Amino acid sequence: MTVTATSVGQPDRAEPHPAPGGRAGRLLRLAPAAASAFCGLLLYVSFPPRTLWWLALPAFAGFGWVLRGRSAKAALGLGYLFGLGFLLPLLVWTGVEVGPGPWLALVVIEAVFIALVGAGVAAVSRLPAWPVWAAAVWIAGEAVRARVPFRGFPWGKIAFGQADGVFLPLAAVGGTPVLGFAVVLCGFGLCEAGRLIAERRRTRSVRRAAATAALLSVAVPVAGALAARALVSDAAEDGTATVAVVQGNVPRSGLEFNAQRRAVLDYHARETRKLAADVEAGRVPRPDYVLWPENSSDIDPFEYPDAAAVIEEAARAVGVPVSVGGVVEKDGRLLNEQILWDPVEGPTQTYDKRQVQPFGEYLPLRSLIGAINENWTSMVRQDFSRGGKPGVFDIHGAKVGLATCYEAAFDWAVRDTVTHGAEMISVPSNNATFDRSEMTYQQLAMSRIRAVEHSRTVAVPVTSGVSAIIMPDGRITRRTGMFVPAHLVQKVPLRTSTTPATELGVLPEIALVLVAAGGIGWAAGTGLRARRAGDA
Structure with a gap:
């Protein structure tokens, strides 16, 4: 065999692609x-x-x-x-x-x-x-x-x-x-x-x-x-927190789930009461806080007292703050909002989703799309507005970063929760629209990547599944099935160190x-x- 050297400064010539004739060609x-x-x-x-x-x-x-x-x-x-x-x-x-x-x-x-x-x-x-x-x-x-x-x-x-x-x-x-x-x-x-x-x-x-x-x-x-x-490490650096993830489920999959907004809220409240009963019976440890998914209350609790009463009852039953995914309207702006609901003080902190989904939460080119098919515009009757600040809830000293659903796909939207102090991350999501498709598994994999990328525990509460708790090394330690009510409780590490990925951005x-x-x-x-x- 002969070994020849190629000049580093000269391009390596590629072989030409032959073009034979005839049917075989x-x-x-x-x-x-x-x-x-x-x-x-x-x-x-x-x-x-x-x-x-x-x-x-x-x-x-x-x-x-x-x-x-x-x-x-x-x-x-x-x-x-x-x-x-x-x-x-x-x-x-x-x-x-x-x-x-x-x-x-x-x-x-x-x-x-x-x-x-x-x-x-x-x-x-x-x-x-x-x-x-x-x-x-x-x-x-x-x-x-x-x-x-x-x-x-x-x-x-x-x-x-x-x-x-x-x-x-x-x-x-x-x-x-x-x-x-x-x-x-x-x-x-x-x-x-x-x-x-x-x-x-x-x-x-x-x-x-x-x-x-x-x-x-x-x-x-x-x-x-x-x-x-x-x-890659899952060692605790600032103690631990016991986190509960609630998956209330939805009455039915598809876009119609949104027509049953009160039922979705009631389902999540009911599953939280089951969690409270398990805590009282000693079957699971008492959590430090509870995470509900995106759209767990599509009824604005600031506008409708009955929705606020349901959430307040669930928070008092479990006795700890609950992060609720709500749809709220403020000053004429529709917002996809996470609300931290304290069992004593009520709503104390909020985070408004910043990366809203085109054609799902707002409709670009609305007039053009309506001219093609007016039914498509009816699916997004009012555009959601974007939030302007990173979401980090301070819950009794534990700092929980928030990246709502679609935001998990965007590097910046997850990173800046960590740079603003998050010791763990929550990715509240609503995948009910997509039935039992692969979408929920693809999104869950994103959260696993984010866990390793920033060396943080990631909790994934989803309305209909798959909900999960992911360790900072990317391992899923708890998970639910799809379209079943369930709750997950686990002690997780809180971490403060930053990875090169977090530092470099x-x-x-x-x-x-x-x-x-x-x-x-x-x-x-x-x-x-x-x-x-x-x-x-």
């Missing part, structure tokens, strides 16, 4: 498209509720193999097919109750971002150490998706599929961008390793620089994940976006010089 030309869509589907299968996190690696290995050396036009199409293969099944829950129209529209738009990423990956695939540049391009695409349009939609970040994976500790190093980068880098590194093995069989030689880059692309993420395990993502921009700039400059040389 036409089938072969369709193979990259089919492979790209299949790799997208493989990436979807790696996401919860399945624990096949490792399938993300061959998914990106295959995606890199398909894209390497392609033209921008071809890469756009192949990237779009990859996006469809991934997002169509991943986001099917968005059409559970409203039909396929909004689901398909969302996927069609979101897949455009992945198509652009595909073009970027193809461009940098000609550079030395291309897996590094290509993985950074993917994370840059995620960064854009998390911000536009309509303040972003980060669902489907690669990090959110890694709650059971070996790379999970990297969330504590640099959050979802670093965790996702490591997974994608490893996948593209496997692609490059496979390509070099094929090249060795064909030419009996291996280029040393390319082989080293492929090896490091696989080894460094794995080694980094192993080293990062030292950052958005900086790792900015760094990776700059790497991606540098790689694309280098590739564009190299291509321009090559064209000028050809013209000369």
Whole structure:
């Protein structure tokens, strides 16, 4: 075998893609498209509720193999097919109750971002150490998706599929961008390793620089994940708290659950009274506070005394403060609000959801959408307003951060609860609209990532399930079923230290976006010089 060196400053030339003729040739030309869509589907299968996190690696290995050396036009199409293969099944829950129209529209738009990423990956695939540049391009695409349009939609970040994976500790190093980068880098590194093995069989030689880059692309993420395990701990640093999570359930799933607002409130009050009875009987320890889910009282307790009376009775029965998810109207503004209800003092603290969900809690382009289908506008009759301050409830000295439902998908919305003093985090949610779809498991995985990212216990109270208590190392120690009333009680650690991810915030993502921009700039400059040389 002959080993040859490649100049580090020169792009690594990709093999041309042959275009044979005839029927066999036409089938072969369709193979990259089919492979790209299949790799997208493989990436979807790696996401919860399945624990096949490792399938993300061959998914990106295959995606890199398909894209390497392609033209921008071809890469756009192949990237779009990859996006469809991934997002169509991943986001099917968005059409559970409203039909396929909004689901398909969302996927069609979101897949455009992945198509652009595909073009970027193809461009940098000609550079030395291309897996590094290509993985950074993917994370840059995620960064854009998390911000536009309509303040972003980060669902489907690669990090959110890694709650059971070996790379999970990297969330504590640099959050979802670093965790996702490591997974994608490893996948593209496997692609490059496979390509070099094929090249060795064909030419009996291996280029040393390319082989080293492929090896490091696989080894460094794995080694980094192993080293990062030292950052993961569930030890108490400021004592412990006994927390109770109440899942009251809903009368029925789907959008109609909202028509039974008083029933939902009554269900949560009833389950809280059951919790109080279990405490009095000694079956469970007395909690320090109780967490109800989002929308557990869609009747404004500040406006309707009967709703306030139900909540007050439940709080007095259990004898500790209860965090209630309410829908309230203040000064003409509709707010998705968490209310801390003390059994003696009544409502004492509030948090208004800041990242409200487009098309769920407010309707962008209302007049245009109404012109297409007026029934769609009736589902969101009044837009929710955004809160302006991070939510941290001080409950007898324990500081509980709040990230309501959809906010768990956004890095900033969880991080700033910790930077404002949260010693644990609550993610109150309402998934009843989405029936028994995979949505609730995908969202639960996000909370597991957040637990490790910020080294905090995360409690997840959900109206209809799955509710859970998650330790700072990402382990689920208590969980409920779906569409059953239940309560969970557990002593959890309160932590005050911060991880590198919490300290660095958005900086790792900015760094990776700059790497991606540098790689694309280098590739564009190299291509321009090559064209000028050809013209000369």
